[in-house]
Amino acid sequence: MATDNLIEISNVDYWYDKRRAILSGIDMVIPRGKVVAIMGISGSGKTTLLRLIGGVMKARKGEVKVDGKLVNKLDSAGIYEMRRRMGMLFQFGALFTDLSVFDNVAFQMREHSNLTERMIRDLVFMKLHAVGLRGAHRLMPSELSGGMARRVALARAIALDPMLMLYDEPFTGLDPISLGVIRNLIRRLNDALGATSIVVTHDVQEALDLVDYVYYLSDGKMVAQGTPEEMRAMKEPLVHQFVYGEADGPVPFQYPSKQYAEDLKLGARHHG
Amino acid sequence: MAERAVFSVRRLGHTTSDIVIRLGYAVRFIVLTLLHSGTSFRRFGLIIRELYYTGVQSLIIILVSGLFVGMVLGFQGYHTLQTYGSESALGVLVALSLVRELGPVVAGLLFASRAGSAITAEIGLMKATEQLSAMEMMAVDPISRVVAPRFWAGFISMPLLAAMFSAMGIFGGYLVGVVLIGVDEGSFWSQMQSAVDFREDIVNGVIKSVVFGFAVTWIALFQGYDAPPTAEGVSGATTRTVVTSSLAILGLDFLLTSLMFRGI
Numbered sequence: 001m002a003t004d005n006l007i008e009i010s011n012v013d014y015w016y017d018k019r020r021a022i023l024s025g026i027d028m029v030i031p032r033g034k035v036v037a038i039m040g041i042s043g044s045g046k047t048t049l050l051r052l053i054g055g056v057m058k059a060r061k062g063e064v065k066v067d068g069k070l071v072n073k074l075d076s077a078g079i080y081e082m083r084r085r086m087g088m089l090f091q092f093g094a095l096f097t098d099l100s101v102f103d104n105v106a107f108q109m110r111e112h113s114n115l116t117e118r119m120i121r122d123l124v125f126m127k128l129h130a131v132g133l134r135g136a137h138r139l140m141p142s143e144l145s146g147g148m149a150r151r152v153a154l155a156r157a158i159a160l161d162p163m164l165m166l167y168d169e170p171f172t173g174l175d176p177i178s179l180g181v182i183r184n185l186i187r188r189l190n191d192a193l194g195a196t197s198i199v200v201t202h203d204v205q206e207a208l209d210l211v212d213y214v215y216y217l218s219d220g221k222m223v224a225q226g227t228p229e230e231m232r233a234m235k236e237p238l239v240h241q242f243v244y245g246e247a248d249g250p251v252p253f254q255y256p257s258k259q260y261a262e263d264l265k266l267g268a269r270h271h272g
Numbered sequence: 273m274a275e276r277a278v279f280s281v282r283r284l285g286h287t288t289s290d291i292v293i294r295l296g297y298a299v300r301f302i303v304l305t306l307l308h309s310g311t312s313f314r315r316f317g318l319i320i321r322e323l324y325y326t327g328v329q330s331l332i333i334i335l336v337s338g339l340f341v342g343m344v345l346g347f348q349g350y351h352t353l354q355t356y357g358s359e360s361a362l363g364v365l366v367a368l369s370l371v372r373e374l375g376p377v378v379a380g381l382l383f384a385s386r387a388g389s390a391i392t393a394e395i396g397l398m399k400a401t402e403q404l405s406a407m408e409m410m411a412v413d414p415i416s417r418v419v420a421p422r423f424w425a426g427f428i429s430m431p432l433l434a435a436m437f438s439a440m441g442i443f444g445g446y447l448v449g450v451v452l453i454g455v456d457e458g459s460f461w462s463q464m465q466s467a468v469d470f471r472e473d474i475v476n477g478v479i480k481s482v483v484f485g486f487a488v489t490w491i492a493l494f495q496g497y498d499a500p501p502t503a504e505g506v507s508g509a510t511t512r513t514v515v516t517s518s519l520a521i522l523g524l525d526f527l528l529t530s531l532m533f534r535g536i
Contacts, residue, residue: 054409056405056408056409080411080413081411083408083409083410083411084411086409088406088409090402090405090406091402092401092402094401094402094403094405094406095403096398096403096406096407097397097398097401097403107410107412108410108411108412111410111411111412111417112411112412153406166409
């Protein structure tokens, strides 16, 4: 049923320069309540896809539908209206460095609601409690570790109980403990809020342990999709190399270059 | 040879079109800032906070520089005036130099290097660390929430800083001329009072400082907002703010002075 899908993307193309497509012919469906990963190596177009869903950029061709609304047809007021029901966790948290932890989490509540300061205080403490950092509400972002900053950013992203959570590389640069905490929080918050989550990542094992479904992008095209088990068992060489982290394969180890001998001028020496 | 000529012409064309495009962006940016200023005035606390950072924190450098510039004017003015036996006009010389020219120009240059560079670096770093993108994703427009309050704070604080610079400079001139050298205090103040015209001198000086405040804040905000989101990009933008603002102040000063002196 169409209404069961929060996000429907059909035949989407995106490019900066028409000769070099960033995304082409993307079809994707994300059912409500699920945690879905968009995976692929760096430069495969996964962050661009996330931005198309968030309305930061508009698809050049095709349709991006979020909760039944065509994102590429919305004006800026419509996009802002839609974003009030979205939360996004940025790669390094993107906390406002001039505001305390408390004020960061309260930011959206103050901007978008007429709640009293007392109610905001209670809500902020509830959100911080959910990520285990109620005791850190007075700290400034510069006083937080990377993992803590990511958790505060998560509390800020869920401030208005979003229907859709977008995670841009949530595991990058975290120690194993913080990584586990963030991974558990993504699942727990998704289920507690009744939200839908999209995780853009290239951290394979964490993602496969966490999500319900995986879309795999390569060079701007959707080359594979399936449940984590299906992805692990997949024979498709690109996916296999990615899932098992093999150094060489369809994605070559060497950046395209001239012949090695030519770069070392071995030919010239032989003749000289 | 012909190929090189074509290459040079093409590069010239690219550079020119880049400049025109950036100017277009800058104009669009300031128009958007002015149009999205409603939030700043509805929540005046946002402007007050920025007034503290751009205005109050610039006070020390403005006041100290004003004092020194005034004291130098006192020495130099006395030295020149006594040659013609008119050292009693020292107050006029100090006051007119400061109110008409040095106050707005030097305060503007100091403002550009103290507050302008800070604004560019702050906004550039906010962009580089995705804080502006995060704000947009939270359905909060960074132009109205971050840019507009800083613009109005700069616009308001610049004339006030220039006025304080001039006042401090006059005090510096008094210290050197009257207290140190011994010029007659009565003639120092009375000649100043009768010679300085409110409309011709003070208002014109205030107009200059308002224009400089607009220009410096616009340049600083645009450079920050437009900076490439890297360490190198932000440092380049900060340098460009100081250089462009300083040139803009001096160029605009010439333009405004020639317009103001047209009737004389």
